Amino acid sequence: MTRHLITSAIPYINGIKHLGNLVGSQLPADVFARFQRGRGHEVLFLCATDEHGTPAELAAAKAGKPVAEYCAEMHEVQADIARRFGLSFDHFGRSSSPQNHRLTQHFAGRLYDAGLIREVDEKQVYSHADARFLPDRYIEGTCPNCGYDRARGDQCENCTKQLDPTDLIEPRSAISGSTDLEVRATKHLYLRQSALRDDLDKWIDSKSDWPILTTSIAKKWLHDGDGLQDRGITRDLDWGIPVKKGTEDWPGMEGKVFYVWFDAPIEYIACAGEWAEATGGDWERWWRTDKGAADVRYTQFMGKDNVPFHTLSFPATILGSGEPWKMVDHLKSFNFLNYDGGQFSTSQGRGVFMDQALDILPADYWRWWLLSHAPESGDSEFTWENFQQSVNKDLADVLGNFVSRITKFCRAKFGETVPGAGTFGAAETALVETLRTRIRAYEQHMEAMELRKSAAELRAIWVAGNEYLQSAAPWSTFKTDPDSAAAQVRLGLNLVRLYAVLSMPFIPHAAADMLAAMRTDDTAWPDDPGAALNALPAGHAFTVPDVLFAKITDDQREEWQSRFSGLRT
RNA sequence: GGGCCUGUAGCUCAAUUGGUUAGAGCAGAGCGCUCAUAACGCUUUGGUUGCGGGUUCAAGUCCUGCCGGGCCUACCA
Numbered sequence: 001m002t003r004h005l006i007t008s009a010i011p012y013i014n015g016i017k018h019l020g021n022l023v024g025s026q027l028p029a030d031v032f033a034r035f036q037r038g039r040g041h042e043v044l045f046l047c048a049t050d051e052h053g054t055p056a057e058l059a060a061a062k063a064g065k066p067v068a069e070y071c072a073e074m075h076e077v078q079a080d081i082a083r084r085f086g087l088s089f090d091h092f093g094r095s096s097s098p099q100n101h102r103l104t105q106h107f108a109g110r111l112y113d114a115g116l117i118r119e120v121d122e123k124q125v126y127s128h129a130d131a132r133f134l135p136d137r138y139i140e141g142t143c144p145n146c147g148y149d150r151a152r153g154d155q156c157e158n159c160t161k162q163l164d165p166t167d168l169i170e171p172r173s174a175i176s177g178s179t180d181l182e183v184r185a186t187k188h189l190y191l192r193q194s195a196l197r198d199d200l201d202k203w204i205d206s207k208s209d210w211p212i213l214t215t216s217i218a219k220k221w222l223h224d225g226d227g228l229q230d231r232g233i234t235r236d237l238d239w240g241i242p243v244k245k246g247t248e249d250w251p252g253m254e255g256k257v258f259y260v261w262f263d264a265p266i267e268y269i270a271c272a273g274e275w276a277e278a279t280g281g282d283w284e285r286w287w288r289t290d291k292g293a294a295d296v297r298y299t300q301f302m303g304k305d306n307v308p309f310h311t312l313s314f315p316a317t318i319l320g321s322g323e324p325w326k327m328v329d330h331l332k333s334f335n336f337l338n339y340d341g342g343q344f345s346t347s348q349g350r351g352v353f354m355d356q357a358l359d360i361l362p363a364d365y366w367r368w369w370l371l372s373h374a375p376e377s378g379d380s381e382f383t384w385e386n387f388q389q390s391v392n393k394d395l396a397d398v399l400g401n402f403v404s405r406i407t408k409f410c411r412a413k414f415g416e417t418v419p420g421a422g423t424f425g426a427a428e429t430a431l432v433e434t435l436r437t438r439i440r441a442y443e444q445h446m447e448a449m450e451l452r453k454s455a456a457e458l459r460a461i462w463v464a465g466n467e468y469l470q471s472a473a474p475w476s477t478f479k480t481d482p483d484s485a486a487a488q489v490r491l492g493l494n495l496v497r498l499y500a501v502l503s504m505p506f507i508p509h510a511a512a513d514m515l516a517a518m519r520t521d522d523t524a525w526p527d528d529p530g531a532a533l534n535a536l537p538a539g540h541a542f543t544v545p546d547v548l549f550a551k552i553t554d555d556q557r558e559e560w561q562s563r564f565s566g567l568r569t
Numbered sequence: 570g571g572g573c574c575u576g577u578a579g580c581u582c583a584a585u586u587g588g589u590u591a592g593a594g595c596a597g598a599g600c601g602c603u604c605a606u607a608a609c610g611c612u613u614u615g616g617u618u619g620c621g622g623g624u625u626c627a628a629g630u631c632c633u634g635c636c637g638g639g640c641c642u643a644c645c646a
Contacts, residue, residue: 054645056646134644154645155642165644213574221642224571305646335575372581377582378638378639379638389581392606393595401606402609404604405605456593467611469604475603
């Protein structure tokens with residue numbers, strides 16, 4: 001048995017996530033976690049909300065609430081939606097937790113002791129009207145290069161020239177529009193990532209099985225220009241983790257907090273601490289290689305935008321601490337999902353958001369489509385036509401109808417009990433061999449986290465059931481040889497249970513319905529398909545389930561297409 | 570500007586890392602079946618692998634130049 005530590009990139013607290021966010025991190029992580037659990041491995045699957053930073057403060061202000069209260073509420077909202085999507089976190093934590101405060105401050109202290117922190121005096125733009133320092137991109141003004149009047153302090157969106165806020169003509173706050181700005185001196189801590197460059201480089205080089213997307217981004221940051229740059233890890237904000245050196249105050253850093261990207265990955269560890277507090281578990285057994293975590297396999301899931309922080313900054317934090325923390329073993333990254341010809345956008349409200357998705361269809365519809373079209377090799381695109389077509393064909397026609405035809409046929413001819421007559425012959429043996437081959441392929445693809453290939457293989461396993469029924473034709477054999485028909489039906493009913501077990505990672509709710517209909521809680525992984533097809537014995541009672549997947553009609557598709565064509569209000 | 574990814578059938582994607590005649594699903598066409606959610610099965614049409622050069626016994630795969638799409642470029646997260 002392997003022990004799998006699995007983390008999904010932690011979603012930002014600022015609002016409800018869209019389907020593009022979901023498919024890039026939480027959903028594939030959930031599939032992997034469910035698969036490993038299904039195979040009998042020990043899993044700790046962690047996620048959390050990422051709560052610090054300027055956008056959280058602004059969102060809270062917009063909502064007219066204290067930021068702590070806003071975050072607490074949004075955490076509950078996100079937790080509820082995650083639960084309804086079937087995301088099987090062992091713990092859904094918060095980066096603002098006391099555990100993360102302590103641990104983040106601890107890491108900072110260790111890094112300081114190791115000589116990996118330096119203090120930098122710098123100048124930042126301060127807005128009197130907003131009573132806050134402004135990050136570069138929260139300053140707007142006229143671009144000195146092209147004259148665009150809504151250029152941001154980091155880059156002009158019009159001519160793509162990179163800018164410094166002081167380059168802008170007539171700079172103003174993007175928050176309030178105020179021009180009452182001042183350049184102030186301030187002091188910040190920098191993590192000396194450059195000192196760890198060679199260590200990080202070797203570490204990345206040792207990861208030959210990571211997606212190209214992952215390693216190429218890391219390599220670029222390591223070797224581009226002057227190489228890996230030191231990074232500021234503190235900010236002049238109110239909301240965040242106060243800068244401390246372990247448990248001690250940090251002279252000169254009063255009133256400052258750690259940068260959200262410094263504390264967010266540390267939450268992966270702190271989250272295990274939150275889990276331990278909630279459940280009585282032993283979190284160090286998962287995170288400290290000197291305390292039992294040496295044999296843990298750690299896998300991270302994230303969108304490509306998160307890769308630099310997970311391949312460089314966070315590893316630098318861990319390596320620099322000099323302590324035996326568990327490092328990531330595999331980092332699965334995803335491209336982006338586009339929406340009907342453009343990008344999903346949280347800030348612009350474009351696309352389908354998780355709450356809206358659940359309002360119109362059960363989670364499994366979305367899970368299946370998103371996972372079977374996951375943006376693994378390049379960006380992929382959601383269209384309503386493709387969604388309707390894929391879901392109707394795969395879930396309703398191939399799987400749902402299979403369950404329906406076999407259970408209804410049995411009820412009509414033998415009653416709602418697994419028939420006991422007849423024996424399995426050559427056709428059944430052939431089916432078992434087909435399943436054996438396909439299940440082994442499915443397992444390999446899942447182990448490799450190849451989602452689209454896994455989904456295709458799972459679908460092929462469903463199809464095999466229809467092919468078997470078509471050639472066995474129990475509706476014909478029943479007329480001349482009822483015992484043979486009984487054996488064929490018995491096999492078919494057992495396929496329903498088998499399919500539920502195999503499909504659990506992708507469509508957990510439907511899988512649970514299938515198991516309930518078969519009145520079994522036997523979810524043993526089919527290491528031996530032949531044996532698995534005898535799990536439901538003769539005489540075992542079952543129920544004909546309701547339609548597992550109602551089809552999406554053209555009217556529905558058109559309605560949703562137009563409802564979601566504009567922006568979320 | 571620089572770096573990286575990407576372009577394969579009408580659509581969504583494969584192709585064991587340079588090796589036989591480029592394969593699946595969907596959509597289309599034909600046939601079969603009648604248990605089932607008008608579902609299922611079988612057969613089948615469809616490709617100058619974005620375009621032009623080059624290397625090689627052999628190129629979707631490697632090199633090069635164009636054309637298109639995307640991401641990143643370090644103070645959003």
